[in-house]
Amino acid sequence: MFKLSKVNITLISILAFVSYFAYNCWQDKRLAVMRANKAEAKYEKYIQDNNEVKKIESNIIEAIKNGQAKTDALRNDIDNGLVELRVKVESVERDSATAGGVAIQALRLARTSQQDYYNLTYAIEYNKVIIEGWQKYYCKEIAPKNGTEFMCD
Numbered sequence: 001m002f003k004l005s006k007v008n009i010t011l012i013s014i015l016a017f018v019s020y021f022a023y024n025c026w027q028d029k030r031l032a033v034m035r036a037n038k039a040e041a042k043y044e045k046y047i048q049d050n051n052e053v054k055k056i057e058s059n060i061i062e063a064i065k066n067g068q069a070k071t072d073a074l075r076n077d078i079d080n081g082l083v084e085l086r087v088k089v090e091s092v093e094r095d096s097a098t099a100g101g102v103a104i105q106a107l108r109l110a111r112t113s114q115q116d117y118y119n120l121t122y123a124i125e126y127n128k129v130i131i132e133g134w135q136k137y138y139c140k141e142i143a144p145k146n147g148t149e150f151m152c153d
Contacts, residue, residue, distance in 0.1 A: 053142055060134050067130065071123040078120055081113040 004012075088106045139152035 064130055067127045071127060074120045074123055078113060078116045081109060081116060085109045085113060
């Protein structure tokens with residue numbers, strides 16, 4: 001039979017150890033690559049989610065700005081209506097001959113102004129509800145993800 005000398009046994013042992021070490025290094029490299037790929041995928045998803053949140057925030061802010069512009073326009077309409085009403089009433093006081101027609105027009109204008117006032121009040125309350133809802137949503141959903149809870153205090 002084949003006799004193994006101490007040198008051969010030593011060489012075979014070293015070869016086995018080196019093979020085992022190389023195999024472990026190869027496995028560690030594979031695990032490291034998989035973990036890096038997984039981390040990169042999570043980072044990409046975070047970036048996409050963050051971009052979606054920014055789009056939603058932008059849309060909500062734009063909606064609030066549009067609502068505010070409509071509220072301002074309604075407020076200007078009411079102001080103009082009240083000025084027009086005052087002018088008409090002053091005209092009625094000066095010219096009693098045309099008092100009947102102008103008084104009816106003034107009454108209509110007053111009713112329209114009152115309706116505009118109710119619409120303005122409703123728009124202001126609506127904007128408040130939108131803003132409060134947005135703040136609650138932001139503090140519950142977005143702030144914890146972005147680390148901006150301090151904005152909710």
